[in-house]
Every structure is written in C-alpha cells, then in structure tokens.
Amino acid sequence: MSGSREQILGRIRSNLTQAAGPLRETPEVLEKRTIAHERGIRPSRVDKDAAGLVDLFVQRAEKVNATVARIASIDDIPDALATYLANENLPAAFRMSDNPDLNAVPWDKRPALEITKGASDGKDEVGLSRAVGGVAETGTLILASGKESPTSLNFLPETHVVMVKRSEIEGTYEDGWDMVRAKGALSRAVNFITGPSRTGDIEQTIYLGAHGPRRLHILLVDDA
Structure with a gap:
C-alpha cells in the first residue's frame, strides 16, 4: 500500500x-x-423590542412569499378572511381546526362563509390553523400537532391560513421552543413553517406548492 x-x-x-x-x-x-436547552448564536437583527420583532416577523414572512394581514382583534377575523378569499378568487369555504381561539371568533358576522372543522382529507381548498407562535428571525410559524391543530391542515389544502397573536412573536428559534414548552404545546410533531411550500428541483426555478400549500396567509391579531 x-x-x-x-x-x-x-x-x-x-x-x-x-x-x-x-x-x-x-x-x-x-x-x-x-x-x-443550550442557545445558538443570537443574530443582532432580533435585538428589538416587541413591536420591532413583530415588524421583523412580517418583513421576513413576506420575503418568503407569505402574505400577512394585521388585525386589531379576533372580532375582525371574519371580515379579513372573507376579503382575502374574495381577492384570491377562492371559494367562501374552509376547514379549520377545532381550536378554542378559532371557535371564539364571531363567524356569524359573515354567514356566507362555509365552515367545517377537523382534519383535512385532502379535498379542502382552504385550511385555517392556530399557531403556537412565530419566529421573527425568519418569519416562521410554529404549529403543534394534536386534536386542536391537525397537521393535515398544514399541508393538504392549497391555501393555508394561520392565526397568530402579536404577543406570540419571539425573536429566535430557541425563544420559540421556550414558548412551546411554557405553553405545554410539546406534542408528537411540532412544525416550523416558513412561507408556502416550494422547490427548486425543476430546472432550478422556484416553484410554489410542490409539496404542500402554494399560498400561506397569516392573520396577525393585535392582542397587545
């Protein structure tokens, strides 16, 4: 040798x-x-107050092709969602998770909306989920699996709408995991979702919706 x-x-x-x-x-x-729970390097861009983190979250989410609607309270969600569906030429129908916060929304303000609840069977065009929180560093949503948040709603409908509160926006992934633990939201699966599904496998061209939703719309509720 x-x-x-x-x-x-x-x-x-x-x-x-x-x-x-x-x-x-x-x-x-x-x-x-x-x-x-060791911490990674904390990027300087998240050294902001609560309002600054929310602005950064919106900026980062929109940079990866998500859309964000800032809403004053949960009472405004029916109007905001109905407007979004109409603007995207989508049916006024959606399946949502059987979540207490979503159930508390006054949906009767928009009686034309058709609402079903529970896990998606893949035939729903629009799914509505409740996030545990968000990460400003990358504009990422955190969703925990469970009866009140079926994972199928995150990936099967072509349009995924997610409700999250301003107070639930954290700076980094480590901060996000702290919030998940504090809320007792650790479950079989915790999904970190950054923008709609995408791939660059086809001639190195970014294509949305290859492996999941091709639209991600965030309802950011001001609960300050």
Missing part, C-alpha cells in the same frame, strides 16, 4: 475514532442537552 494512501486511511480511522468517542456517553450527553 502506498504511503500516501496509508496516510489518508489513517486520518480517516483517526477521525472515526474521535467521532465515535462521545457516542459512548450518549445518554448523559442527551440528558444534559435536554435539561440545559
């Missing part, structure tokens, strides 16, 4: 040995990480 080849293989063996070392302590390492 040539000297250079033996040198390369020796380097690989050394690196594999170093990588395998900590694996012997995996249970302890994992337990420490679970308890400590």
